[in-house]
Amino acid sequence: MDLSALSDEDLLELVAERRDGEAFEVLYRRYSRAVYAVVRRMVGDPGRSEDVVQEAFASVWRAARGYRRERGSGAGWMFAISRNAAADALRARTPVAVGDLPDQADPGLGPEERTAAGLEAFKVHAAVDSLPEREREVIELAYFSGLSQSEVAERLSLPLGTVKTRTRSGLARLAERLADERVVS
Amino acid sequence: MSDERYISEIEDRLREAGAPPTPPAHLHAIARAEALGPPDVVNIRSVVRPSSRVGRLVLAAAVLTASAAAALVIGVGGSGFHVDRSVNLQGAGRIASASAVVDIGSNGGPVRDVQVHVNGLPPAPKGGYYELWMQDGSSEPTGLVAFDTSGSGSVVANTTIPKDMPWTKCWVTLERADGSRTTVLTLA
Numbered sequence: 001m002d003l004s005a006l007s008d009e010d011l012l013e014l015v016a017e018r019r020d021g022e023a024f025e026v027l028y029r030r031y032s033r034a035v036y037a038v039v040r041r042m043v044g045d046p047g048r049s050e051d052v053v054q055e056a057f058a059s060v061w062r063a064a065r066g067y068r069r070e071r072g073s074g075a076g077w078m079f080a081i082s083r084n085a086a087a088d089a090l091r092a093r094t095p096v097a098v099g100d101l102p103d104q105a106d107p108g109l110g111p112e113e114r115t116a117a118g119l120e121a122f123k124v125h126a127a128v129d130s131l132p133e134r135e136r137e138v139i140e141l142a143y144f145s146g147l148s149q150s151e152v153a154e155r156l157s158l159p160l161g162t163v164k165t166r167t168r169s170g171l172a173r174l175a176e177r178l179a180d181e182r183v184v185s
Numbered sequence: 186m187s188d189e190r191y192i193s194e195i196e197d198r199l200r201e202a203g204a205p206p207t208p209p210a211h212l213h214a215i216a217r218a219e220a221l222g223p224p225d226v227v228n229i230r231s232v233v234r235p236s237s238r239v240g241r242l243v244l245a246a247a248v249l250t251a252s253a254a255a256a257l258v259i260g261v262g263g264s265g266f267h268v269d270r271s272v273n274l275q276g277a278g279r280i281a282s283a284s285a286v287v288d289i290g291s292n293g294g295p296v297r298d299v300q301v302h303v304n305g306l307p308p309a310p311k312g313g314y315y316e317l318w319m320q321d322g323s324s325e326p327t328g329l330v331a332f333d334t335s336g337s338g339s340v341v342a343n344t345t346i347p348k349d350m351p352w353t354k355c356w357v358t359l360e361r362a363d364g365s366r367t368t369v370l371t372l373a
Contacts, residue, residue, distance in 0.1 A: 032216075033206070036206055036207075036208040040206050120201075124201075143196060
């Protein structure tokens with residue numbers, strides 16, 4: 001059975017009920033970059049981030065039984081696991097001395113806005129990683145690396161029409177998935 | 186919402202999210218070992234391993250023959266070199282007691298000798314063999330040497346690397362005849 005076609009929720013249930021290592025593998029492939037991105041953003045240090053990602057996926061394995069699909073999406077649950085693992089790591093750091101605190105409040109996004117933005121990026125990254133490889137590579141080159149479709153075609157040695165077809169089909173797949181996750185309307 | 190506008194919204198979300206950083210390849214094996222405990226299957230592209238099932242079996246047979254003859258190896262290299270650096274590897278999961286020391290020689294010539302001393306690692310299953318890998322932070326992993334262990338679980342495997350080859354991680358995998366791969370030894 002090809003588990004890669006299953007939803008996050010189905011995979012989490014397989015991990016919870018059957019301790020299915022292959023389901024865990026699919027979740028790892030689908031979420032490793034998204035989890036790593038969240039953790040790197042929160043923790044900063046690459047080495048420490050690796051430890052946190054390990055802990056996050058260990059938590060996924062241990063805590064999958066606690067996941068309830070009626071309470072929310074698998075992506076949201078994975079995001080919460082990742083943030084909690086990163087927050088635990090940050091709490092374990094030596095406290096900052098009061099004298100080091102800035103005089104003025106950070107004018108950037110507040111904690112709730114940052115969480116919302118982080119969750120949205122997390123879902124987008126996971127959705128991209130769930131695409132078939134041929135679609136994922138053109139989407140990443142176009143939207144993450146900023147290449148034009150002609151440049152993508154040249155980079156991948158593909159006809160321009162093929163790049164356009166794959167891009168269109170990848171975007172349609174993303175639209176479906178991100179609508180399910182309520183990232184887009 | 187029209188199709189075009191819908192697609193445009195997806196494009197905006199992609200650009201806002203930006204490219205995620207790519208986690209290092211070795212993290213997969215470590216994260217899986219951390220979660221599941223026993224050794225694991227990882228997906229790392231090799232630059233030297235045979236791609237066909239027949240090729241794997243031929244390599245496994247060659248390793249087995251070499252191992253039976255002299256507890257050795259596919260590769261080149263030798264003994265008696267000056268050790269520049271030693272790296273300790275440790276088993277994971279069910280083979281936690283397995284270990285290896287990777288001795289990396291000095292770079293007097295165009296290559297460095299590498300000698301792997303393995304202990305406590307059970308012989309590979311039929312059709313399988315072990316492989317030592319190295320990787321730096323940004324490149325694809327490089328498979329360096331294939332070997333098997335004797336009944337005692339020990340072997341000394343020799344190979345060489347280019348003197349300027351960058352690397353920050355090394356590990357040993359069990360390569361199976363069906364093409365699957367399990368990391369069995371990681372940095373201690």
